[in-house]
Amino acid sequence: MTAPAVQSARFAELSARSFHDIVRLRLATFVVEQRCAYPELDGRDILPTTQHLWIEDGGEVVSYLRFYPGAENATWIGRVVTATAQRNRGLGALLMTHALAAAARPVRISAQARLQSWYQAFGFTRCGDDFLEDGIAHTPMVLEG
Numbered sequence: 001m002t003a004p005a006v007q008s009a010r011f012a013e014l015s016a017r018s019f020h021d022i023v024r025l026r027l028a029t030f031v032v033e034q035r036c037a038y039p040e041l042d043g044r045d046i047l048p049t050t051q052h053l054w055i056e057d058g059g060e061v062v063s064y065l066r067f068y069p070g071a072e073n074a075t076w077i078g079r080v081v082t083a084t085a086q087r088n089r090g091l092g093a094l095l096m097t098h099a100l101a102a103a104a105r106p107v108r109i110s111a112q113a114r115l116q117s118w119y120q121a122f123g124f125t126r127c128g129d130d131f132l133e134d135g136i137a138h139t140p141m142v143l144e145g
């Protein structure tokens with residue numbers, strides 16, 4: 001089976017339709033599924049240094065992440081998400097692999113604590129104590145090499 005195509009764009013290159021579909025997936029997951037009211041549109045999406053990666057299936061955005069240079073002189077990966085019906089097919093791992101091939105080191109994430117072992121599989125290690133963000137336990141993790 002051929003691997004699904006990974007699409008990549010900065011905000012200025014994104015069509016309005018693609019950005020709409022990306023935000024719809026993020027809201028359906030992080031706000032509705034995880035029952036969390038938080039500032040989902042934090043301004044980072046539109047920065048020229050932010051890279052958006054996603055996979056479509058049947059014209060729908062089914063998996064997504066973004067990465068950008070940020071604090072700690074690191075590249076930050078965030079908003080890692082796959083649509084519920086498409087999980088455990090390797091889409092999230094495919095996007096992570098693409099992001100990690102492109103991202104300058106070190107790479108940092110604020111992982112949802114229950115997903116620590118998922119991120120460990122890509123080489124991330126804990127780099128601090130767990131903390132609560134928007135009521136959800138997070139683990140700070142870093143990939144140095």
Ligand SMILES: CC(C)(COP(=O)(O)OP(=O)(O)OC[C@H]1O[C@@H](n2cnc3c(N)ncnc32)[C@H](O)[C@@H]1OP(=O)(O)O)[C@@H](O)C(=O)NCCC(=O)NCCS
Nearest residue numbers: 080081082087088089090091092093111112114115117118
């Ligand atoms: C995390 C997430 C992006 C993974 O996406 P995905 O496309 O299902 O990822 P993959 O298919 O590449 O990997 C899934 C694998 O991780 C495993 N996994 C799922 N949840 C896990 C967990 N809590 N801890 C460890 N492994 C986990 C699955 O068993 C599966 O293993 P397999 O590949 O051996 O079958 C997806 O579950 C998701 O969108 N979750 C909700 C949003 C979220 O919380 N995002 C993380 C923000 S930090």
